[in-house]
Amino acid sequence: MTASVHIGDAISRVDGLAKVTGAARYAAEHPVPGLLYGWVVSSAIAKGRISAIHDAAARALPGVVDVITHENRPHVAWLDMSYDDQVSVPGSPFRGLYDDRIMFSLQPVALVVGETLEAARDGAALVGVEYEREAHNTDIEVALAEKYEPKRKRFGFSLPKSRGDAKKALDAAAVTHSARYHLPTHHHNPMEMHAATVVWEGDGKITVYDKTQGAQNVQKYLASIFGFAKRNVRVLNPYVGGAFGSGLRPQYHVYLATLAAKRLERSVRVVLTRQQMFSHVHRPEAIQTISLGADATGKLEAIVNDATTVTSRFEHYMEVVCNWGLMNYACENASGEYAIAPIDSYTPGDMRAPGAATGMTLFELAIDEMAYAANVDPLAFRLLNYSDKDAMNDKPFTSKALREAYAEGAERFGWSRRSSAPRSMRDGSELVGWGVATGMWDALFMKTAARVRLHADGRLEVASATADIGTGTYTVMTQVASESLAIGVDRIAVQLGDSELPEAPVEGGSWAAASTGAAVRLACQALARKLFQQATKMAAKPLGDVEFEGIELCEGRMRVNGDASRSVALEDIVRASGGPSIEAEETAKPGPADMLSMIRKARNTHSAIFAEVKVDEELGVVRVTRIVIAVAAGRIINPKTARSQILGGVVMGIGMALHEETFVDHRLGRFMNHNFAEYHVSANADIHDIEVIFVTEPDAEVTPLGVKGIGEIGVVGTAAAVANAIFHATGKRVRSLPVTIDKLL
Ligand code: MOS
Numbered sequence: 185m186t187a188s189v190h191i192g193d194a195i196s197r198v199d200g201l202a203k204v205t206g207a208a209r210y211a212a213e214h215p216v217p218g219l220l221y222g223w224v225v226s227s228a229i230a231k232g233r234i235s236a237i238h239d240a241a242a243r244a245l246p247g248v249v250d251v252i253t254h255e256n257r258p259h260v261a262w263l264d265m266s267y268d269d270q271v272s273v274p275g276s277p278f279r280g281l282y283d284d285r286i287m288f289s290l291q292p293v294a295l296v297v298g299e300t301l302e303a304a305r306d307g308a309a310l311v312g313v314e315y316e317r318e319a320h321n322t323d324i325e326v327a328l329a330e331k332y333e334p335k336r337k338r339f340g341f342s343l344p345k346s347r348g349d350a351k352k353a354l355d356a357a358a359v360t361h362s363a364r365y366h367l368p369t370h371h372h373n374p375m376e377m378h379a380a381t382v383v384w385e386g387d388g389k390i391t392v393y394d395k396t397q398g399a400q401n402v403q404k405y406l407a408s409i410f411g412f413a414k415r416n417v418r419v420l421n422p423y424v425g426g427a428f429g430s431g432l433r434p435q436y437h438v439y440l441a442t443l444a445a446k447r448l449e450r451s452v453r454v455v456l457t458r459q460q461m462f463s464h465v466h467r468p469e470a471i472q473t474i475s476l477g478a479d480a481t482g483k484l485e486a487i488v489n490d491a492t493t494v495t496s497r498f499e500h501y502m503e504v505v506c507n508w509g510l511m512n513y514a515c516e517n518a519s520g521e522y523a524i525a526p527i528d529s530y531t532p533g534d535m536r537a538p539g540a541a542t543g544m545t546l547f548e549l550a551i552d553e554m555a556y557a558a559n560v561d562p563l564a565f566r567l568l569n570y571s572d573k574d575a576m577n578d579k580p581f582t583s584k585a586l587r588e589a590y591a592e593g594a595e596r597f598g599w600s601r602r603s604s605a606p607r608s609m610r611d612g613s614e615l616v617g618w619g620v621a622t623g624m625w626d627a628l629f630m631k632t633a634a635r636v637r638l639h640a641d642g643r644l645e646v647a648s649a650t651a652d653i654g655t656g657t658y659t660v661m662t663q664v665a666s667e668s669l670a671i672g673v674d675r676i677a678v679q680l681g682d683s684e685l686p687e688a689p690v691e692g693g694s695w696a697a698a699s700t701g702a703a704v705r706l707a708c709q710a711l712a713r714k715l716f717q718q719a720t721k722m723a724a725k726p727l728g729d730v731e732f733e734g735i736e737l738c739e740g741r742m743r744v745n746g747d748a749s750r751s752v753a754l755e756d757i758v759r760a761s762g763g764p765s766i767e768a769e770e771t772a773k774p775g776p777a778d779m780l781s782m783i784r785k786a787r788n789t790h791s792a793i794f795a796e797v798k799v800d801e802e803l804g805v806v807r808v809t810r811i812v813i814a815v816a817a818g819r820i821i822n823p824k825t826a827r828s829q830i831l832g833g834v835v836m837g838i839g840m841a842l843h844e845e846t847f848v849d850h851r852l853g854r855f856m857n858h859n860f861a862e863y864h865v866s867a868n869a870d871i872h873d874i875e876v877i878f879v880t881e882p883d884a885e886v887t888p889l890g891v892k893g894i895g896e897i898g899v900v901g902t903a904a905a906v907a908n909a910i911f912h913a914t915g916k917r918v919r920s921l922p923v924t925i926d927k928l929l
Contacts, residue, residue, distance in 0.1 A: 186672040188739060189663050191889065194824035195673065199423070199658045208423040211395040212379035212455045219381070220249055222444050222454040223304035224437075225294040225311045226463060227286045230853025231320035231528045234284040234293060238312035242296055247303025250448060251311060252295045252440075254281045258447045259411075266408040270401045270690055271432045271534070274336035275499030278531065280436040281443065286315065287498060288530045289854040290463030295440045297452060320528035320853040324469045324494050327525035331492050334502040334524055340626075340693070344489070344506045344520025345576050353486035353517035357477025360486075361554045365474060365546040366920035369846040369855070370467035372535055373865055376425025378464070379455040380438035382445040389416040390445060394438045396421050397431040398690030400649050403683040405434040406442050421681040424653040428836075429534030430465050431653065432692050462858035465533035466846065468493040470505065470542045474550035482558035484569045487518035491543060495524045496531040503539030507576055508624050509547035511786070514571035528853055534692065536836060537896035540625050541903075545840065545921075548621035548904035553917065556606075562908065563590060563599055563620050574786035582781065583883035585816035586622065586790035592877050593814035594620075597794035606915035614798040617913025623791035623900035627818065627892035628695035629774055633686035634703035636665060636711050637767035642740065642755035644671050646707075647679040650688035650700045655895050656825030657696055663821055664701045664889070668708030670737035671754070686769055694789070694893030697821060702772035702888035710768035715742060715757045722760045726752035772888060787886045789817040789897045793834075795905035799913045804925035807872065808838050808906055814877040818892035823878060826894050830876045833898020839866040840899070841906035842922050 189195055202208040239251035260279065261267065267277035280292050294311050298304030321327060333343065354360060376395055383391040390412065396402045399419040407414045424431065441454040456463075470493045477486035491505040506520040535541070555565035570587060573580050594600070602618045603609055609616040634648040646665045652658045661678045665671065679685060688700060716732050719742060727735060730744050737743075743751030758766050774782065796810035811834055820826045836844075843864035847856045857863045883890050903921055910928070911917050918927045 186674045188666045188670045188672055190667045191663055191819065191821050193663065194822060195659065195663060197656060197659045197825065198662050198673065199652070210376050210423050210425050211381060211393045211421065212453060214381050214393045216381060216383050216451045218451060220297050220299065220448065220450050220452045221301040221304045222295045222297050222441055222452050223308040224292045224440065224454065224456065224460055225296060225308045226290040226460060227293050228313065229286055229315045229317050230289040230322065232286050232315050232317040234286065234313060235316050236314040237294060241310040242307035245303060245307045245310060247299045248296060248307040249299060250297040251307065252281060252297065252444055252447060253293065254283050257281045257443060261409045269405045269433050270398060271339065273338045273499050273501045273531065278436065278498065280439045288496065288528060289852065290460065292436055292440060295444055297444050297448065322527045322529055322848050322853040323850045324471060324525060324527065327494060327527045328492060331523040331525040333522065334500050336500065338502055341502050341504060342507065344510055344522055346519035348517030350486045350488045350517040350519040354475055354477040354488060357485050358480045359478045359558045360476065361550065361557045362475035363550060363553065363919055365472045365549055367470040367542050367546060368921065369469045370535060370840070370844050371462050371846050371863060372428050372430035372465060373461065373863065374426030374428060374430060377456050377458065377461060378430070378435050378437045380441040381453045382441040383451045384445050384449055388412060390442065392417065392419045392438065392442065394419055394421055395424060395431055396434065397424065397427050397651050397653055397692055399651065399681055399683040400687060401690050402434045402438060410442055410446055419683040421651050424651055427653040428536045429538060429692060432534050432690050433465070435464050458860065459858045462846065462855045464530050467535035467538065468495065468501065468532035472506065472543065472546045474547060476550060476554045478554060478558050482555065482560035482565050482568055484513055484515040485517060487513065487515050489547065490521040492523045492525050493542065494527045494532060496529055497526045499531040500524060501532045503542065505539045505543035508540050508544040510576040511574045512571060512622060512624055513569045514575055515569065518576070536833065537625055537900045540900045544624055544900050545904045548901050549907055549919065552619065552904070552908040552911065561604060563594055566590065566622060577786060579784060579786045581786045581788060582886040583818065583881050584788070584790060585879045585881040586792065588879045589790060589792040589814035589816045592879055593792040593794050593812050596875060596877060597812040599794060606912050611798060614800055615913040617797045617799065617909040617911065619795045619905045619908030619912055621793050621901040621904035621908060623793060623897055623902065625694060625789045625897045625900055627787040627789055627886050628693050629702070629778065629887040630689045630695045630699045631771060631773035632688045632699040632703045633769060633771040634700060634707045635686045635767060635769035636704065636707045637765050638711060638754060638758055639765045640755055640758045642675055644669065644676045645679060646676060646704055647685045648688050648700050648703060649683060649685040650696050651681045651691040653691055655829060656822060657700065659825050660697050660821040661700060661704050664704045665708055668705050669712060671740055694895040698887040698889060698891040698893050699772060701821065701891055703770060705889060706770035706772050707768050710770050711766065712737060714766055714768055715754060718761045718766060719752055719757045722757070726750065781885055789815065789892045791815045791897050791901065793902050793905035795909040797906060797909040797913055799910065804928040806842060806910060806923065810873045812875045812877065813898065814879055815894065815897055816879040816881045817894045817897055818881050818883045818886055819890040820878045821891060826878065827876045829894045830898040831874055833896065834874050834902050835866050835871055836899045837902020838870060838906060840903035840921055842870070845922055
C-alpha cells in the first residue's frame with residue numbers, strides 16, 4: 185500500500201488516467217443498445233407564436249422515427265412548481281415544447297428523433313415552422329425603462345445596504361470620479377456540450393446520463409415534471425466536461441430527451457450543437473454606474489454604486505452585483521441600488537462567480553480611475569482604503585488575508601519598480617502597462633452527506649452525490665479520506681455524480697470542497713469508531729483494553745497511541761467482523777455555533793491580481809504577458825488542483841478583458857456570434873505567464889476543515905487588473921469590456 189496523504193499535499197489528479205485514456209465517459213458517450221437520437225429544431229424568431237408546423241417531409245425521411253412538437257408531446261406537469269429546481273429563480277421556469285408561445289430566439293420548437301444522428305439532423309432541416317411574430321426587445325438600454333428591484337429573492341441573494349449619506353458626501357468630496365461601466369453578455373462554452381442520454385429501462389424506469397452539476401437536482405426535476413416515482417429516475421454525471429454554472433439548473437436538452445423517451449418508450453440521446461449552447465443560460469449583460477469621492481489624500485468618503493443586469497420576461501434572475509465594492513472598502517458613506525431589466529431572451533444564469541465577476545470587476549475599474557484622480561498609486565490607494573471588516577454589513581470576517589495577498593503578490597510581481605505615469609514604460613516598440621485589482625467571493629458551507637465503506641480486502645469506497653465538474657473533487661475527497669483514516673491513496677475509490685449516492689446539493693458556489701470534505705471527514709471519523717468497537721470484540725484483543733481516545737490510525741492500521749506492538753490492520757477488523765465491509769454515513773451541516781457565526785461574521789475569499797500587458801501601439805494588439813495572483817482562500821486541500829482552478833479562472837478573466845462578448849442583432853433579437861470562430865475565448869496563444877500564490881490564511885471558524893473553496897475566486901477582478909494595465913500602458917480608459925482593438929485605436 186502506498187503511504188497515506190494529507191490535506192495540503194499536491195497530489196496529481198486521481199481521475200487523470202481515466203480522462204486521458206478516454207475511460208471517463210461523458211453524458212453523450214454511454215453506449216446504449218437501440219439508442220435513438222434527438223435533434224433540436226430552434227426558433228427563428230425571438231417572440232411570437234407558432235402558427236403551423238409542417239413535419240410531413242421530415243417524417244417521410246428514412247430513419248426518422250418521430251417529430252415531437254407542442255402539438256403531439258406527451259403529458260407533462262401543469263404547475264410551475266413542478267418545474268422548480270434547487271437553484272430556481274422566482275418566476276415561471278421554461279418548459280420545452282409546451283405550447284405555441286415563443287419567448288426567445290433559438291427556443292426549441294421541435295425535436296426530430298431518428299435511428300441515427302444523421303437521420304435526425306437531416307429531418308430537422310426539413311421541418312417547416314410558420315410564426316406569428318410579435319415585437320421584441322433585447323437591448324438593455326431600452327429595457328432600462330422597465331427595470332425593477334427584485335421583490336422575491338433567490339437563494340443567496342441580498343440587496344445592497346446603504347450607510348451614511350453618500351450623495352451628500354460625494355458632493356462635498358475634494359476628488360471625485362463618476363462613470364458608467366458595461367459588461368456584455370457572456371456565454372458558457374465548456375468543452376462538453378450540453379447533452380443527455382436517457383435509457384428507457386421499461387416499467388416506468390429511466391436511467392439518465394446528464395451533463396449537470398447536480399444529479400439529484402435533475403432527478404427530482406424529471407420525476408416531478410414527467411410523473412415518475414423518484415426511485416424510478418436515476419441520474420448520473422460521473423464526469424462533467426466543464427460547466428461553470430451552466431449545469432446548475434436542469435437544461436432543456438435533458439427535458440427533451442426524457443420527453444422523447446417517454447413518448448416512444450425508447451432510449452434517446454440529445455446533444456446540443458455549439459450554436460444551440462447559445463440558446464440557454466448565459467451571464468447577463470450589465471450596466472454599472474459608479475461614483476466615488478475622496479479627500480485630498482485619497483481616502484474614500486463616498487461610494488455610489490448602482491447596477492442593472494438583464495433577465496428574461498418569464499423569470500427574475502438576479503445576482504449580487506454592487507455589494508462587493510460596498511463590502512470591500514472602508515468608507516463612511518456608501519449606497520447601492522440594484523435592479524433587473526427584462527428582455528426577450530432565455531433566462532440568464534450563473535456563470536463562474538455570478539455577480540462578483542461582473543460587479544467587483546467593474547468596481548475595480550472605477551477604483552483604479554479614482555486612484556489616478558487622487559494621484560495615489562493604485563495599490564497604495566487600495567491599502568489606504570482597506571477594510572478589516574465587511575464594511576457594508578459591519579461584520580468582522582472569519583478571516584481576511586487580503587493585506588497579505590497584496591503584499592505577497594506585489595513583491596512577486598515587482599510592483600515597486602512600476603513608474604506611475606501612463607505611457608511611461610516601454611519594451612522596444614511596445615508600451616508596457618502594470619495594473620492591479622482585487623477579487624472577492626463567498627466561502628459557503630452547505631448540508632452534504634457522504635458514506636465511507638471499508639471492504640475486507642482493504643479497499644475504501646467514498647461516496648457522495650456531488651459532482652466533479654473538472655475541479656478536482658475526486659482528488660481532494662481522496663485526500664480527505666486518506667488523511668482521516670491513514671489509508672493509502674491507491675486503496676481509495678471515490679464515487680460521485682450519481683443520484684443514488686448520499687445526498688448532496690448541486691456542485692456550485694465554490695462550496696463543494698468545503699462541504700463534501702466536511703462530510704467525508706465526519707463519515708471517516710464515524711467509521712473509525714465503528715472499526716474500533718469491532719476491534720474490541722476480536723478474540724486476540726490486538727489493542728488490549730485501551731479506550732477509543734487512546735488509539736491512533738497509522739498507515740492502514742489502528743494502534744495504541746505510540747505503541748507499534750499493539751496494532752491491527754483495518755481490513756483484519758473487517759474480516760473479523762464476518763461481513764464483507766463496514767460502513768458509515770454522515771451528514772455535515774452548519775450546527776448552532778456555525779449558524780451564530782454566520783450571523784455575526786462575514787465569510788469570504790479574497791485575491792490580489794497583478795497584470796502586465798504589452799501593447800503594440802500601431803496595431804492596438806494587447807498581450808497579457810504576466811499575471812501574478814495571490815489568493816487568500818483559507819486552507820488549500822491540494823495546491824496542485826487548486827492552482828489549476830485559479831489558472832482556469834484567470835484565463836477566463838483574460839477572456840473577459842480581451843475577448844468574450846456575445847453580440848446581439850436587436851432587429852432579430854438573436855445572439856449572432858454563436859460559434860467559436862466569432863465568440864472568442866482565450867486560446868493558448870493568448871496566455872503567457874500566470875503565477876498563483878496561496879496566502880496563508882488559517883481559519884478554524886469558516887467551515888469544519890478551514891476550507892473556503894477556490895472554484896470561482898480566480899475570475900473575479902482579473903479582467904479589471906488587465907484593463908487597468910492597459911490604461912497604464914496606453915493612457916486610454918475603456919469602460920466597456922472587452923477591451924478590443926477598435927476601442928483602443
Ligand atoms: Mo458556479 S456559477 O456556482 O457553477
